[in-house]
Amino acid sequence: xxxxxxxxxxxxxxxxxxxxxxxxxxLTPQQTQEAEALIEQLRSGSEEAxxxxxxxxxxxxxxxxxxxxxxxxxxxxxxxxxxxADLLDRLQDDWRTTPAGRxxxxxxxxxxxxxxxxxxxxxxxxxxMFRTRTAAxxxxxxxxxxxxDVRRVAIQAVPGVADERAVGPLxxxxxxxxxxxxxxxxxxxxxxxxxWYKREEAKALVPVFLARLKEGGHARYEVEVLGELRDExxxxxxxxKLPQSPRTxxxxxxxxxxxxxxxxxxxxIRRLTLTLRTPVLISDGGDERRFDSGKRARLHEEGExxxxxxxxxxxxxxxxxxxxxxxxxxxxxxxxxQLSAKDAGLRETATWMLGELGTPAxxxxxxxxxxxxxxxxxxxxxxxxxxxxxxEAVPALALRLKARDEEGCMRVLAARTLGELSxxxxxxxxxTALLDHDPSVRQAAAQAxxxxxxxxxxxMLLEATxxxxxxxxxxxxRAIGNIGDTSVVPALxxxxxxxxxxxxxxxxxxxxxLADPRGIEALIRRLERDRETGIPQWGPEVLGxxxxxxxxxxxxxxxxxxxxxxxxxxxxxxxxxxxxxAVTPLIGALRGSSVDLRAxxxxxxxxxxxxxxxxxxxxxxxxxxxxxxxxxxALRKITGQDFGTNADVWRRWWQTQKPKP
Numbered sequence: 036x037x038x039x040x041x042x043x044x045x046x047x048x049x050x051x052x053x054x055x056x057x058x059x060x061x062l063t064p065q066q067t068q069e070a071e072a073l074i075e076q077l078r079s080g081s082e083e084a085x086x087x088x089x090x091x092x093x094x095x096x097x098x099x100x101x102x103x104x105x106x107x108x109x110x111x112x113x114x115x116x117x118x119x120a121d122l123l124d125r126l127q128d129d130w131r132t133t134p135a136g137r138x139x140x141x142x143x144x145x146x147x148x149x150x151x152x153x154x155x156x157x158x159x160x161x162x163x164m165f166r167t168r169t170a171a172x173x174x175x176x177x178x179x180x181x182x183x184d185v186r187r188v189a190i191q192a193v194p195g196v197a198d199e200r201a202v203g204p205l206x207x208x209x210x211x212x213x214x215x216x217x218x219x220x221x222x223x224x225x226x227x228x229x230x231w232y233k234r235e236e237a238k239a240l241v242p243v244f245l246a247r248l249k250e251g252g253h254a255r256y257e258v259e260v261l262g263e264l265r266d267e268x269x270x271x272x273x274x275x276k277l278p279q280s281p282r283t284x285x286x287x288x289x290x291x292x293x294x295x296x297x298x299x300x301x302x303x304i305r306r307l308t309l310t311l312r313t314p315v316l317i318s319d320g321g322d323e324r325r326f327d328s329g330k331r332a333r334l335h336e337e338g339e340x341x342x343x344x345x346x347x348x349x350x351x352x353x354x355x356x357x358x359x360x361x362x363x364x365x366x367x368x369x370x371x372x373q374l375s376a377k378d379a380g381l382r383e384t385a386t387w388m389l390g391e392l393g394t395p396a397x398x399x400x401x402x403x404x405x406x407x408x409x410x411x412x413x414x415x416x417x418x419x420x421x422x423x424x425x426x427e428a429v430p431a432l433a434l435r436l437k438a439r440d441e442e443g444c445m446r447v448l449a450a451r452t453l454g455e456l457s458x459x460x461x462x463x464x465x466x467t468a469l470l471d472h473d474p475s476v477r478q479a480a481a482q483a484x485x486x487x488x489x490x491x492x493x494x495m496l497l498e499a500t501x502x503x504x505x506x507x508x509x510x511x512x513r514a515i516g517n518i519g520d521t522s523v524v525p526a527l528x529x530x531x532x533x534x535x536x537x538x539x540x541x542x543x544x545x546x547x548x549l550a551d552p553r554g555i556e557a558l559i560r561r562l563e564r565d566r567e568t569g570i571p572q573w574g575p576e577v578l579g580x581x582x583x584x585x586x587x588x589x590x591x592x593x594x595x596x597x598x599x600x601x602x603x604x605x606x607x608x609x610x611x612x613x614x615x616x617a618v619t620p621l622i623g624a625l626r627g628s629s630v631d632l633r634a635x636x637x638x639x640x641x642x643x644x645x646x647x648x649x650x651x652x653x654x655x656x657x658x659x660x661x662x663x664x665x666x667x668x669a670l671r672k673i674t675g676q677d678f679g680t681n682a683d684v685w686r687r688w689w690q691t692q693k694p695k696p
Contacts, residue, residue, distance in 0.1 A: 074103045082112060089118045093125075101127050102135045108164060109139045111157050120164040120658075125626070131165050140165050147173050152182035159185070163192040166656035168683065171197040178204045179211075186212065190219040194226035195656060195663065198683045202228055206236050210243055214256040221263050226663070226680045232265050241266045248272055258283075262290025270296040277306055285345050292349035300354050303346050304362040307388060343384070347391045358393050367394045374400050379409035386412055390419025398425040405431050410442055417445070421452040429456060433464040436476075446471075447479040454483025462487055469495055474504035481507055485514025493520055500530065500541035508541035516548020524549060528557040540573050547577025555583045562589070570601050579608025587612060591620040594635075606634040610641035618644045625650055629659040636662070640669025648673055648689060655682035 070092065077088040077100070085107060092100045104126070107119040123130045130136045143165070146158035159177060162170045175197055177189035186208065193201045202224065209220050224231040231237055241264055247257045249272070258276075261269040270291070277287050284306075291299040350357045357363060370392070373385035386404050389397040402425070404416035417435070420428045435441055436449040450468050453461035461483070468480035481499050484492050496518075499511035515523060523545070530542035539561070546554035555578070562574040575593055578586040586608070593605035606624070609617040617638070624635050636654055639647040647669065654666035663680040670685060671677045674692075678684040 070099065074100055077103050077107055082115065085115045086118065089115065089122055093118075093122050098126055101130055101133075105130060105133075105135045105139050108161060109142055111161065113157070113160055116161055116164065117658075121628075131167065136165075140167070140169075144170065144173055147177060152180075152185050155180065155182070155185050156188050159188045159192050163195050163658045166196065166653075166658070168196055168198070171200065175201050175204050178208055183213075183216065187216055187219055190216060190223050191660075194223050194660075194680055195658060197227065198681060199228055202231055202234065203236060206231075206234075206240065209260065210240060217256060217260060221260070226660075228681070229677060229679045232263060237264060238266060240264060241268050245269060245272055248276060256286075258286045258290045262286075262293040265293055267294065267296060270294055270298050274299060274302045277302060288345040288349055292345075292352055295353055297353060300350060300357050300360070301362050303350055304357065304360070304366055307343060307346055307366050343388060344391070363392060367392055367397065371397060371400055374404060379407075379412055382407065383409065383411040383415050386415035386419050390415075390422040393422065395423055395425070398423055398427060401425070402428050402431050405435055410445060413445055414448055417448045417452050421455045424456065426456055426458050429453065429458045429460045432456075433461065436464050436468055443473050443475055446473070446476050450476060450479035450483050454479075454486045457486045459487070462489070462492065466495060469499060474502075474507055477502065477504065478506045478510045481510040481514050485517035488518050488520070490520075493518060493523055497523060497526060500545065501535075501538055505537050505540070508537055509544055512541040512544030513548060515545040519549065521549055521551045521554075524551045524554045528554060531557055531561045536571070540571070543573060543577050547579075547581040550581040550583050552583070552585060555581055555585045559586065559589050569598050570596060572599050572601060572604055575601060575605040575608045579604075579611040582612050584612065584614050587614045587616050591617055594620055594624040603630065603634040606638040610638035613642050615642065615644050618642055618646050622647060622650045625654070629657070629662045632657065632662045633665045636665045636669045640665070640672040643673050645673060649693070652682065652685055652689065655680050655685060 073088045073091045077085050077092070080088060089104070089107065092104070101123060104119045104123050108116045108123070110116075127133070131140070140162075143158050143161045146154050147162070149155050149158070155177065159174065162174065171193075174189055174193050177185060178193065178201070180186045180189060190205070190208070193205070205220050205224055205227075209217060212220065228234075241261070244257045244260050244264070245268065248261065258273065261273065273287055273291055273294075278284050288303070291303065354360075367389065370385045370389050373381050374389075376382050376385070382404065386401060389401060398420065401416045401419050401423070404412055405420075405428070407413050407416065413435070417432070420432070432449045432453050436446050436453065438446070441449075446468075450465060453465060465480045465483050468476050469484070471477050471480070477499070481496060484496060493515065496511045496515050500508050500515070502508050502511065515527075527542045527545050527549075531539055531546075533539055533542070543558055543561070546558050558574075558578065562570055562578075565571065565574070570593060575590055578590060590605045590608050590612075594602050596602050596605070602624070606621065609621060621635050621639050621642075625632060632654060636651060639651065651666050651670055651673075654662050655670075657663050657666070667678075667680045667685075676685075676688060678688065
């Protein structure tokens with residue numbers, strides 16, 4: 036049953052969507068003359084001149100430009116059509132339903148059948164800007180266009196205007212089209228109907244793609260479709276085809292993860308071991324080859340290493356206890372043997388995977404690898420020891436941190452690992468590192484000390500908030516917040532008055548993390564004084580991290596501050612605080628660029644107040660996918676329903692749920 040919704044104010048959207056022409060100030064004679072010149076330029080100038088004319092008209096906000104702008108939307112090209120449509124939304128939000136708008140729409144629909152594929156493609160882009168379901172059938176017809184590029188654009192446009200009627204034609208295209216279009220088709224299907232794969236016509240595609248997988252060729256692409264179809268008939272064929280090549284392995288792993296079948300556990304664990312016995316590498320020249328015992332090749336990060344990490348992630352999802360199986364024990368034994376291999380690449384992969392497998396018994400062998408001749412092996416050993424929570428590694432890690440002949444990146448890793456282990460023996464080595472000549476080491480030491488709740492640590496970190504390097508200062512501020520001792524609040528408040536911006540920044544970070552009311556009040560006062568010169572980006576950010584209701588009114592006042600994207604950061608902060616008082620200001624800020632819309636919608640979703648449902652619904656028809664999906668996600672969080680970006684289904688459901696006026 037749908038979740039019951041509280042009583043809402045149904046006219047909020049209307050209250051906050053005021054066309055610019057309704058509030059437009061009267062233009063001066065000079066501005067009127069300028070507007071007329073820009074309108075003429077929009078109608079007859081070059082492409083660049085017309086784009087500049089749209090920008091100029093936006094600044095003037097003259098409603099007389101509506102009809103010329105509609106003409107510009109239809110005429111194109113896209114670099115003119117898109118900003119013209121955006122400006123029309125601000126000048127007259129009902130422009131699509133005006134006589135000029137309806138005539139323009141009819142004109143564009145006619146172009147969908149033009150003999151020139153370039154014209155058809157441009158028409159699809161423009162049709163989408165009209166955000167009307169009337170275009171659904173003509174766009175669905177273009178899914179079978181003879182031109183592949185037109186089909187691609189139609190597939191991308193369909194989710195914005197079509198409903199479930201498009202699922203069948205999209206499934207047919209999945210069979211008839213080539214791979215470059217499959218990714219667009221799968222994305223469109225997910226937008227229109229999130230559980231499209233449960234349809235009978237979708238299940239009928241499984242044998243088709245299994246046959247293609249058996250035939251070979253571009254099997255790696257068929258694998259991705261089989262994963263999306265989520266049918267258990269694909270499990271055994273995918274396991275049988277698990278490749279050695281890192282270039283295709285990850286597709287199989289992802290597909291098996293989506294299928295989530297326990298039959299894949301043992302083969303995937305076995306694949307981890309096979310990877311290490313016969314690893315495929317990509318040399319600097321780009322050719323695949325096996326390990327050469329006398330040479331070191333570059334491990335292809337997007338293939339072999341990433342493929343192994345994908346396997347571990349999939350195994351965790353399918354069976355959280357897979358590490359306790361006999362197959363995993365066998366893999367650990369094989370990996371431990373690899374630690375003594377002559378080839379550094381094999382040793383590095385073995386140290387990494389032992390950490391992923393989470394076997395404490397491997398700690399002693401990994402500690403020995405901290406002295407390996409190869410930097411990559413030492414780094415992998417360090418990371419694995421952190422995953423294993425191996426406290427016995429503290430002395431060896433302290434030596435690596437102290438060693439001046441060690442690489443800086445390894446010393447940074449040693450400091451971070453000491454912090455993650457949280458062993459009291461690590462404090463003194465980290466104090467020493469806090470005074471190191473290398474700022475990266477000092478920063479890592481400051482971060483690590485945030486794990487230790489001792490007074491002497493606080494004293495050292497307060498001093499570090501005045502380090503000459505910004506990264507160290509901020510890390511020290513965050514570490515103070517992690518410790519959570521509010522006795523340092525008065526000292527940090529005093530530091531907010533420092534003439535050094537970096538010192539104020541570090542103090543603000545610490546105060547935001549501590550979330551003490553005294554500190555939040557002082558921080559807001561400091562930021563209020565900065566309004567004239569510009570609110571620093573870190574200000575609203577740390578207020579959001581504080582989750583303090585004290586900051587809500589101040590953050591709402593920043594939603595119109597577009598300097599340095601302060602409004603976007605403030606919206607994100609309000610989303611983290613989740614105070615209902617922010618709903619009305621955020622709804623009022625649902626305007627402007629796609630970036631602004633995305634930020635406000637996301638924040639409203641985090642707050643979860645039903646008053647935002649009505650104003651969010653129009654965003655499902657936005658031409659930008661980066662707006663539609665955040666709006667759909669916000670609606671899902673607010674209502675508990677999930678209809679993807681299908682605006683029709685959302686509106687029909689909302690009509691049955693919203694309170695009667």
